[in-house]
Amino acid sequence: MSLRGVIFDLDGTLVDSQLDFAAIRAATGCPDGLGLIEYAEGLVEDEAARVHRIIHEHEMAGARAASWIPGADDWLAALRRQGLPTGILTRNARVPTALTLSRLGIDVDVVLTREDCRPKPDPDGLLRIARQWNLPCEALVYVGDFRYDIEAARRAGMQAWFYDTGRHSHFGDDADRVFRDFLELMGE
């Protein structure tokens, strides 16, 4: 089935927000192997609030620093010219996400943050977007740079495309397509 819509991860895929996840994990005390959101969910109220505050500060700093991943802007513009629906599904919160999008002028049809759906790798957000577009999941692509992205796409029954930055190429093993440069996708 041909491509009928594209959904993007935000950090590390569409934009480089220079988020230092290792620093956030260290500052919050988040153990290895556990996601920050999942870590916060398991904490008592005061501790969870402290962790969310730290995450928020980092996400806002990331939003202020964010720049386009080279070529991502061109491919997104090409998809929109073709009339394909486009979306963003991110584990970030709504306020820093909105700041990133407005600063960089990123225009997509739908944006879901962690306040809008269950966070990846849960496929909830992807399934919501497919329902909203009234399109079958297998005709949609989710593009991301992390294992949560591949897993969410798999569980939603969407095509999983992996943007390989060279940092953790093995995540691409489970992807339907691996690319290293958005320019590879132009003109298809």
Ligand SMILES: [Mg+2]
């Ligand atoms: Mg990412």
